[in-house]
Structures are given as C-alpha cells and as structure tokens.
Amino acid sequence: MQIRIDEDRLINELETLATFTDAEPAANGTAVTRIVFTPHDLRARAWLKSLAAEAGFAVRQDAVGNTFIRWVGTDPELPAVATGSHTDAIPHAGMYDGTVGVLGGLEAMRALKRSGLQPRRSIELVMLTSEEPTRFGIGCLGSRLIAGTLEPARADALQDKEDSPLSSVRAAAGFSGTLESVLLPHGYYHAWVELHIEQGPLLEREGLPLGIVTSIAAPAGYRFTITGLGGHAGALLMPDRKDALCAAAELILAIERHALATGAIDTVATVGTCDVHPGAVNSVPSRVVLQLDIRDTDPHRREGVMQAVRRDCDEIRKRRAVTIAEELVNADAPAQSSAHIVETLESICNQDNISYKKMVSRAYHDSLFMAQIAPIAMIFIPCHNGVSHRPDEYAAPADIALGTRVLAAALAKLASE
Ligand code: HGY
Numbered sequence: 364m365q366i367r368i369d370e371d372r373l374i375n376e377l378e379t380l381a382t383f384t385d386a387e388p389a390a391n392g393t394a395v396t397r398i399v400f401t402p403h404d405l406r407a408r409a410w411l412k413s414l415a416a417e418a419g420f421a422v423r424q425d426a427v428g429n430t431f432i433r434w435v436g437t438d439p440e441l442p443a444v445a446t447g448s449h450t451d452a453i454p455h456a457g458m459y460d461g462t463v464g465v466l467g468g469l470e471a472m473r474a475l476k477r478s479g480l481q482p483r484r485s486i487e488l489v490m491l492t493s494e495e496p497t498r499f500g501i502g503c504l505g506s507r508l509i510a511g512t513l514e515p516a517r518a519d520a521l522q523d524k525e526d527s528p529l530s531s532v533r534a535a536a537g538f539s540g541t542l543e544s545v546l547l548p549h550g551y552y553h554a555w556v557e558l559h560i561e562q563g564p565l566l567e568r569e570g571l572p573l574g575i576v577t578s579i580a581a582p583a584g585y586r587f588t589i590t591g592l593g594g595h596a597g598a599l600l601m602p603d604r605k606d607a608l609c610a611a612a613e614l615i616l617a618i619e620r621h622a623l624a625t626g627a628i629d630t631v632a633t634v635g636t637c638d639v640h641p642g643a644v645n646s647v648p649s650r651v652v653l654q655l656d657i658r659d660t661d662p663h664r665r666e667g668v669m670q671a672v673r674r675d676c677d678e679i680r681k682r683r684a685v686t687i688a689e690e691l692v693n694a695d696a697p698a699q700s701s702a703h704i705v706e707t708l709e710s711i712c713n714q715d716n717i718s719y720k721k722m723v724s725r726a727y728h729d730s731l732f733m734a735q736i737a738p739i740a741m742i743f744i745p746c747h748n749g750v751s752h753r754p755d756e757y758a759a760p761a762d763i764a765l766g767t768r769v770l771a772a773a774l775a776k777l778a779s780e
C-alpha cells in the first residue's frame with residue numbers, strides 16, 4: 364500500500380489553524396495563544412469539524428468538548444485504533460505543539476482513505492480538550508476525564524482567573540451533559556498513537572528525523588501560599604517585617620537546589636508563576652502564591668525532592684514567622700509505551716529506512732492519561748533548537764510529513780490486527 368501524504372495541504376492547514384489566535388504578532392516565528400473555550404478555540408474546533416466532515420468521517424463531541432473523528436472500519440464492533448492530541452496553546456506559544464498531532468492525524472486518515480485502504484478496525488482521531496493547564500490550572504483535562512483520573516465534580520468546580528467554574532464555561536461553549544459521561548472504559552481502544560513535536564533538542568542534535576517514545580515522565584503540580592505581614596515600605600522597620608516575597612524567594616531557590624541535588628537529569632522543577640499581594644512597589648508583600656511544576660521519570664525520586672522541600676518550608680516558616688500552605692494540584696504516575704506498538708513503529712521505520720531513536724518524553728502529553736485505558740506509544744519529530752512554547756517553535760514540513768506517514772502506516776497496521 365502506497366501512502367502519500369499531502370504535505371502542502373497539511374502545512375497549509377497548520378498555518379490556517381495558527382490564524383485562530385489571541386497573540387500579538389511576534390518578531391520571529393508565529394505566535395499563537397489559544398486558550399480553551401475562548402472564541403478562537405471555538406472557531407478552531409468548528410473549523411476542524413468542517414475538515415472532518417469534508418473527509419467523510421463521523422464526528423462526535425463529549426461533555427467537555429473532546430472531539431472524536433471516526434473512520435468506521437469493516438468490523439465496527441472491534442475496539443478502534445486511535446490517534447490524537449490537542450489544539451489549545453499557552454499564551455504566546457508556537458504553532459506546532461499539539462496541532463501536528465491533530466492535523467497530522469487527520470491527514471494520515473485521509474491519506475489511508477486515498478490509498479484505498481478499508482480498515483478492519485475503525486480509526487479514530489481525537490482532539491482532546493485543554494491539554495494545557497493555562498485556564499483551569501491542571502493540564503490534560505479532557506484526557507484525565509476520559510481516563511477517570513480526575514473526579515468530575517472536582518473538574519467542574521475548577522475555576523479560571525475570573526473565578527468562572529469549568530461547569531459554566533463549558534456550558535457557555537455549548538458542551539452540556541455530565542462529566543461522568545466523558546469516561547471511556549479500559550480497552551475502549553485497541554491502540555493509541557500520538558504524533559507530537561519533541562519539544563527538546565535531541566533529534567535535531569543527532570540528525571534524526573523521528574523519535575519513538577518509550578516512556579513519559581511523571582508530572583506533579585503544587586500551589587504554595589506564603590502569608591506574612593504587609594505594611595508600609597518606608598515605615599515598617601526591617602526587624603518587624605514578615606516579608607512573604609523574601610520567604611517565597613528562599614523557597615524557590617530551595618526547590619531548585621533539591622531538584623539539582625538528585626543528580627538525575629530526569630528530575631526537573633519549575634516555579635512558573637509567582638503572584639504577589641498587594642503588588643505595590645511601596646508595600647511589603649503580605650501574601651505570595653507560587654505554582655510549582657515538578658517532573659521525573661521516577662515518581663519516588665520526585666517525592667524525595669518534595670520531602671526535602673517540605674523540610675526547608677518548616678525552617679523558613681519558623682525563622683521568618685510566616686505561614687506556608689502547600690496544596691496538591693496533581694501528582695501523576697509516569698506512563699510506559701506498549702512494547703508491541705513500539706515494535707510496530709520500529710518495523711515501519713526499518714522497512715522504510717527511516718533512522719530513529721527510542722526516547723523518553725519529558726513533556727507530558729494526553730498519551731500519559733490515554734495509557735490508563737489503552738496501550739500507547741508516541742512518535743516525535745524534531746523541532747528546531749528544541750524550542751517549544753514560544754513563537755519561534757518550528758518543525759520542518761518534511762519532518763511533519765514523514766511523521767505523518769509513519770503514523771498512517773502504524774494506524775493501518777494496528778487497524779488490521
Ligand atoms: O507542559 C507540558 O509538558 C505540556 O506541553 N503541556
């Protein structure tokens with residue numbers, strides 16, 4: 364079977380999708396901001412559904428907006444083979460993160476249809492809601508709810524910066540029904556394969572066009588609220604201060620120190636946001652809220668870092684007479700790829716003389732949660748200088764097309780099983 368990817372059309376569609384954005388144009392690259400359930404996100408969703416209908420595939424959406432685009436197989440009762448990713452984008456991001464997996468998946472299905480294939484198992488593309496944590500503070504909302512790893516009531520109560528709960532935001536976006544109905548049973552899919560940019564430099568550095576992901580690191584998120592005593596920046600004397608931002612600064616450095624101290628390259632920790640109250644130059648900060656993103660391929664090592672950080676919190680609390688409250692947002696397990704799907708991808712690459720490497724994904728993806736209901740694997744393609752979550756994120760058309768072709772071949776093979 365000859366699989367021909369329409370590279371020009373695929374790149375053109377990626378560029379069209381990038382126009383659904385709230386970002387100011389960037390000096391270099393294509394800036395994209397597409398926050399879940401904002402008008403541009405809804406326009407992008409409607410546009411994707413029109414492409415799917417044009418291709419003759421069936422489309423359904425669930426109560427949180429996960430969008431399922433199905434090519435019904437000759438044996439429709441069998442668990443389908445699935446692919447997918449996300450189209451939401453963090454503020455001022457790039458145009459390839461997630462979208463390559465969604466539009467690449469669509470083009471893979473169209474290319475297989477053009478080749479005359481009649482798949483035994485149905486093949487399904489899933490556009491998953493809110494992979495990014497930007498609006499509701501936790502990533503992979505749609506895939507967590509599919510996998511049943513996020514309590515529906517907790518999810519619906521998650522609030523955005525305007526204190527609007529997910530329940531009302533999704534209803535206003537046209538998604539009703541209970542979040543319990545989003546859950547899919549274990550075994551719902553025969554296999555899940557996600558195509559994504561690497562979001563790291565290794566493939567480009569080694570001159571490889573493709574990566575096969577063997578495991579996905581385990582992310583955890585925590586919120587720390589540090590409360591001291593505010594006051595006048597001039598009149599409140601230094602010995603009388605309980606400066607919440609100084610305490611937060613010590614905590615941030617302690618987090619970095621303990622992450623480095625594991626000596627493992629797979630331990631990473633970032634305090635990505637720091638909200639200071641009242642946030643006036645001549646007012647001593649009384650309260651600071653930090654959000655911590657900490658990941659590791661080994662969840663025990665990740666927990667060890669948190670234990671060490673908690674010991675430092677105790678010391679900072681006492682010495683600075685502040686309170687430090689820790690709130691768990693999420694603490695997820697790592698995911699291992701299915702050996703069978705990895706072997707399937709390897710045999711496709713070997714057959715077509717495509718050089719590749721097997722590798723860990725340090726970014727998390729919806730596959731981390733789809734792994735709870737199906738055997739998974741991921742295909743990585745290079746991104747220039749490993750840059751991602753920035754407007755200068757870039758993946759070459761040839762790499763996008765090659766990754767899409769390997770994805771198509773894998774879907775065809777898995778759907779014939
Ligand atoms: O943060 C991540 O790993 C993903 O890109 N949301």
Ligand code: MN
Nearest residue numbers: 453460495752
């Ligand atoms: Mn991302």
Ligand code: MN
Nearest residue numbers: 460461494728
């Ligand atoms: Mn992504």
